[in-house]
Amino acid sequence: MPKELQTQSSIAVSHSTNEMKGGGAKALRKKYRDPQHLHPVVNTIISVLLGILAVMCIFPFFYVIIISFTSEESIVRNGFQLVPKDWSIDAYHYLWGMKEQLFRSYGVTIFITIVGTIISVFMITFYAYAISRPQFKYRRFFTFLAFFTMLFSGGLVPTYIVVTQFLGLKNTIWALILPLAMNAFYIIIMRTFFLKSVSESILESARIDGASEWRIFFQIIFPLSLPGIATIALFSTLGYWNDWFTALLYIDEPNLVPLQSLLMKIEANLEFMRQNMDVAIMQSSLFNTIPQESAKMAMVVIATLPIAVSYPFFQKYFISGLTIGGVKE
């Protein structure tokens, strides 16, 4: 269920950006063309449609919050309700009971999200900047190298072999950071962004003034490309925050399990229990780890809320980044 909810909420994110984009285009039109161009009726219809869409996106999450505040008794008797008969904060009490693991996982998630995003942004921008400069001789080769991985990937097992046996990352925090750090698609986006937004003449003047390549990158390119960088930073933040699969593969150590992975584990254990009732009945340890319905929803809430809250801060860059960064050559 959390997986579904996550995808739903990520749909919610992308939908609302679409909406924002539409709104932005509307505003533009109003500014430069006939202000009365959009007929009020059309305007109303579009607004209502988009409004419904927005509600549809937010509703599931809203529902999850309500269920997390419903008493378990009420869920068992009446199922999920929009306005439950009994409210309760038992679910959050329950989570407080497992605070040790929860805080630990929160810490891991925050750490990999911050460090991962920083590493990821630097790796991607360095690569993308290099292949965006015509002075770089092998840029075609390296562009192709990145592009190639978008078409063909090694697959799960070879990736696993590389990470665990060649790099020896199993059960280290780096196993959660490095496999996600590089992303060919973002490289292509950033390359296009650098090509479009930074004109060669600025760089030339910087060079004439005696700036080194490093200085050019950090003092000129970086500030100029902030919208694009913020976009991929947000993408990687979301990617790291929501990632549970790498932890499933590479982490056995309970101390290193990130939040989303913890959620997935609980859900997967529940599924296992359903399919193997005979084993489950004999396993008190399994029963003990299974939270009640409302507690599961409460976990979804605390796992999703921070990222949802941080979204508005990125939004400004995100929109301009998307509109500019779209591949157009």
Added chain:
Amino acid sequence: MKKRLILLLALVLTIGTILSACSGKDSATSNKEGKDGQPYEIKWYTIGTPQKDTDKVFKEVNKYLEEKINATVKMTQIDWGDWAQKSQVMINSGEPFDIIFTNGTEYVQNSQKGAFLAIDDLLNKEGKDLKEALDPALLEGIKIDGKIYGVPTNKEAARQTVYTFNKRLVDKYNFDISKVQRLEDLEPMLKVIKENEPSITPMATFKAYLPFDYVFNNEMPFAFAIDGDREHVINQFESDLAMETYKTMHNYYKAGYLKEDAATSKDSWPMDVENWFVRMGDSQPYADSLWTRAAKYDLVSVPAEEPTTFNDSVSGSIQAISATSKNPEKAMEFLNLLNTDPYLRNLVDKGIEGVHYEKNEDGSIKDLPARIDRYNLPTYSLGNHFILNLYENDPKDKWEKFKEFNESAKPAPTLGFHFNSDPVRSELASITNISKEFYPALATGSVDPEEYLPKYNEKLKEAGIDKVLKEIQKQFDEWKSEQK
């Protein structure tokens, strides 16, 4: 162009150096371990939620093992729900480790693939005591192409499906459950419960049970009869029994004895919620007291069939030695000890005496809170049950009863036969899909079998069920002739 080639060459060379460096290091360490007097570290993966005190307990374990067999063990638990996917990736990637927990079809497939080591020779040398301790039926049942690929857990080798009742309600209405044998016998009781107990769902969602020996599982239409013709594979959904059973189930469903969403429901009906009257389950000796303990209210069961030794009941828990093990002999020595040495077995299972459990004067034990909170291992997945200490509320003859139960069971027709599905892979794929569609609805009585059962069988025909049946029969006959 030339430069690009040179660059590529350089890249390949670099990668090559890195790779060889890695493998070089590997072989160096493996030489050091084990052979020159230093204790060999056995890597052991097993199922279950990782526990906080594992390191503490295994320090003790290693102290003991170093003395006994000059080895140490690193046990890693993989959580229940992650197990299937994670263990499969580990096996497929050829990761070096020594022992891994496995069961059922996973065991069969990985053995056929060559991921596990055939341990017949090891069992005769390093595992001699172990072989003697095991129920022969277990070893017979897990043979694949005549070879043994893992150490089965010595516990109940047979399976017996039972109807389990909520005892409070049975007593309240004075039901005579001893007469229950078939699904139809439940009818009068369900009716009373439905009328008088509004907060109770008469039947916890279960799928009606057809007593056959299944080649894959009860969803797939390939089965051998347990009584009567045990030599020929049939589609059990074409039997009269299926029609009858599903009709009864459908009547129950219409009468509202099951939840309406039975076919799609994922409700697991946890025992500790008292909202059901009857359910089905797999029994073992003293299962009622076990379940009562889990549920915290009284349960009582009646058998729905005679105990039978099936392939999946013997392969429920197996420790296999990986083909990537660098020292299989040591791994076997450890498994041998684990299954025959009561001190080691209890240490691994229950933890440290005085910390995780207490021993009473009569030798029975009692869990301390630390065992529940910090070292709660799944007993069934570890090894021989018959050398485990008994709990103070366990009956004294528990393990004797287990042995009796195993001896009383009769072998299923396909015990030891493992079908190789390669020749009919595509047919099986579509049959699986069809079964997923029809089976839950039929077995929970959600649809009328008069209409849907023929439809189901027709679809199976179209999907090529006959070809699969023929292939199974062929392999079965071959296997049978080898047995004699």
